[in-house]
Amino acid sequence: MINDPKLENDFNVLFLGDIIGRSGRECIENGLAPILQEHRIDFVIANGENAAGGFGINSKIAYHFLENGIDCITTGNHIWKNKDILEVLDKEKRILRPANYPAGSPGRGYSIYKRGNKKILVINLLGRLNLLEVDCPFQKANEILEAIDKNSFDISIVDFHAEVTSEKVAMGWFLDGRVSAVIGTHTHVQTADERILYNGTAYITDAGMTGSFNSVIGMEKESIINHFLTRMPKKFQVASGDEKINGVVVSISDQNKARAIYRINHLV
């Protein structure tokens, strides 16, 4: 059910779409707290792969998020951009990189977190269509879910960072009934297809982005248009103005079933 009033005992997860540069960071500083209160949020996951200058994330920004309301940071194809995050990835379990990077990559692709009496498993996966030749995200999801003791978590959320809608929809059905939610990221455009799949998994193709909407997916629009016109290499800058927080809230019942998913599209 969409936009259902939340029940008293629901566990509410807020998932924020890719946070883009300074504009996105200001959205978190100025706009996150009221959302947490209004939607009675228990746990916050945010995709931070564009948080530093529009590409990648660094340790200073990551810890700023973790100290200001975000419980787990997922990432994507820009994870390796800033070198200083590499050391942090190995020791900080609250920052994930896609699990299906080849074995031996720094960091981890999933982890379990505790909030009150709930344990939340978060898995980060990367799509392969029009993106990167990484290990198969479907096989990796299977591998992870088979390796983890089912009693070691109550709630499970997958960030599927991918470009192509068919790959994302397929992942939703593939994991239906096995995880609480499959949430897409990477395109920076929020889709309107949020729903609960037949076996109880909440799904959306893309959560959208947190940052400036006076932009082409977060970056200054003039330089992007110019790049399309001339195909000359350009340095893209993070845009400002018309800042919004995009994401979804997933409400999970006290039987650990996804009961509702609804979109957040909040002007800051």
Ligand SMILES: [Fe+2]
């Ligand atoms: Fe992104």
Ligand SMILES: [Fe+2]
């Ligand atoms: Fe991405």
